[in-house]
Amino acid sequence: MPCKVLVVDDELDLVDTCARLIEGLGCVCIKAFDGPEAIAMIHAEHPDLILTDFNLPHGDGLQILRRAHEKPLAIPVILMTGYHTPEIAQAASDAGVSAYLRKPFLTRELTQAVRSALHFSKS
Amino acid sequence: MASKSGGSSGSGWYSKPFRLVLIYFLVGGLWAVVSDVVEVNFALFPVAIDRLIFVAMTAVLFYIVLREYRIVIEQSRAAERDSAARVRAYFASAAEGLIVVDSRGLIVDANAKAEEMFGYRELELIGQPIEILVPERLREKHRRERREYLKTPRSRPMGFGRDPIGRRKDGTEFPIEVSLSHIGTKQGGLVTGFITDITERRNLEFQSRRSEAMAAIGTVAAGVAHELNNPLAIISARAELMMAEGAKLGLNSQLMSDLEVIQRNSQRASRVATELLTLARQPQKAHRPISINDLIAETILLFREQTMRDEIRIETQLADSLPEVMGDRTALSQAIVNLLSNAREAISRAGVIRITTQVSTGHPDEVLLTVEDTGTGISEDVLPHIFDLFYTTKSTGTGLGLWITRRAIREHGGEIDVTSKPGAGTIFRITLPALSRSADADETLKTG
Missing domain, CATH: 3.30.565.10 (Histidine kinase-like ATPase, C-terminal domain)
Known part of the structure; x- marks a missing residue:
């Protein structure tokens, strides 16, 4: 499936790790390291899927999610967090995330989430 | 202060000025008349009249002065009684316990609040050594501190290096706060202690410290979780990626199991922070x-x-x-x-x-x-x-x-x-x- 995935996290190593996993699925990966950069990329690159951390410099994952869901974009978003609380999980679910991943996640959890998010957005 | 304030109003010699003046007038009048009678057998009666008028005039003056004096004295007496009664009322109704101790360490007076606080009946504390209100193990120390205090008495809070403890009649102990002041009287120095039972305050402090501590743990745990889980996510995922690569390259089984151990333990490490978070959230579990x-x-x-x-x-x-x-x-x-x-x-x-x-x-x-x-x-x-x-x-x-x-x-x-x-x-x-x-x-x- 020819697709473009935007990965957003302030940890370079984690972004690279996710990129390798996503490229393993045959997708193209673009990277951003903070909130504003991610939002600029959404508008410039029109990714098919966004994988973002919850805690980011200058913004958070939910802000990115709201921009990504704006019409006519409607890009699906997977949220990752190293600091899981029931409140964050609830906020993510209310905002309509495609998947919610707790770090450290298993690679198959990530690939599964990416696959199903892309599948639903195509159908 | 335990003595009764006694005496009916007007008990002084000055309290009946009219009677005093009457006595003066009778004695003076007698002198005025009789002194000449002895010499001239009533011959100089008008002279006696003059003398009588003089005595009468001085008696009136004397009466006015005495009456004024009585009023002033009585007013000041009444004011004194009033203020003593007020002090007495303050003492009795004070929200703090008040205990007065003499220089030998015997209780001279204690108000109702102090009696109630320490579980004693009315007047039961009077004459008892103050150490009766101190837990046994601290009594000797209290005696020493008391002697020290009397060397340089001044108003100050009391403490034994930590918070003082009171002992009730039934032996139970409770935290108190005491402030001391020294009064010099004619009967010798007295030490007044204002005592507050701070059990409730202590409990509230404990509760608030506890919830602060919980909040602190929550904050620390959140920080730890966030800081740890990012690197652990990288370690765990990279170990899995290596295992996938290794499987393709036919890496030997020892290396593969090493990678698996790394991956499994990075998952385990992340639970530490998670558990700390859980601990701060829900202390009570099923028993x-x-x-x-x-x-x-x-x-x-x-x-x-x-x-x-x-x-x-x-x-x-x-x-x-x-x-x-x-x-x-x-x-x-x-x-x-x-x-x-x-x-x-x-x-x-x-x-x-x-x-x-x-x-x-x-x-x-x-x-x-x-x-x-x-x-x-x-x-x-x-x-x-x-x-x-x-x-x-x-x-x-x-x-x-x-x-x-x-x-x-x-x-x-x-x-x-x-x-x-x-x-x-x-x-x-x-x-x-x-x-x-x-x-x-x-x-x-x-x-x-």
Whole structure:
């Protein structure tokens, strides 16, 4: 499936790790390291899927999610967090995330989430 | 102040000016008339009249002066009585306990609030030594402090280096706050103590410190979770990626299992922070009957390998047919783990950790668990703080272990205390309420 995935996290190593996993699925990966950069990329690159951390410099994952869901974009978003609380999980679910991943996640959890998010957005 | 303010109004010699003046007038008049009668047999009557007028005039003047004097004196007497009554009323109705002690340390006066606070009847405290209100173990010290105070009396709060403790008539103790002042009187120096029962304040302080501590743990745990989980996510995912690559390249099985161990343990490490978060969130979990002996046996297994390496011997002396306790297995196990870790760290090279269980002597409804080590011991200045949150003397300590331990024990209705001798070792004693045999049977009925 020819697709473009935007990965957003302030940890370079984690972004690279996710990129390798996503490229393993045959997708193209673009990277951003903070909130504003991610939002600029959404508008410039029109990714098919966004994988973002919850805690980011200058913004958070939910802000990115709201921009990504704006019409006519409607890009699906997977949220990752190293600091899981029931409140964050609830906020993510209310905002309509495609998947919610707790770090450290298993690679198959990530690939599964990416696959199903892309599948639903195509159908 | 206990004496009655006595006397009816107008008891002084000046209180009946008219009678006094009348006496003066009669005596003066008699003199005016009789002094001439003796000489001239009533011949000089008009002279006697003059004298009488003089005596009458001075009597009137005398009367006016005396009456004024009486009014002034009586007003000042009344004011004095009023202020004494006011002081008396303040004293009786004060919200604080008030106790007056003389220089020998005997109670001269105590107000109703003080009597109520210490559980004594009216006037029962008068004449008693002040030490009656001090716990036995502090009495000698109090006597010394009192003598010291009398050398340089001044108004100041009282303290024995820490907060003073009051002793009620029934022997119970309670935290108090005392401020002292010294009054010099004709009968010698008196010391007044204003006493406040601060039990309630202490409880509130404890509650608020506790919730602050919980909030602090929550914040720390959140920070730890966030900081740890990012690198752990990278380690875990990279290890998995290597395993995938390795499978393609046909890497040998030893390397593959090493990678699997790395991956599994990075997942495990992330649970530490998660558990810390959980701890700050929900302290109370489901309680079940637990055998403390079994719990100790399990916990020791975790330690055996490490302690054998360190030449530390673990000895146990577990009572047969020890009653079970109702509790949260994880929390109690954590408490024992924390005590054993501390014991191990206290022993520098070789030593013994002794664990015993028994039914408390004199308390058949209590299980006593002791953990004793032959380690370095805890110095006197550190000992009172070891259960404080974030208090630690170890470079790698978190200051959480013993705090969590005590919290767990207290949540089970138990108590933990410690005695230590520097150079000889430390003993922790835990008491937990035992599950009564009948309750035990009920539980079996329910579950069976």
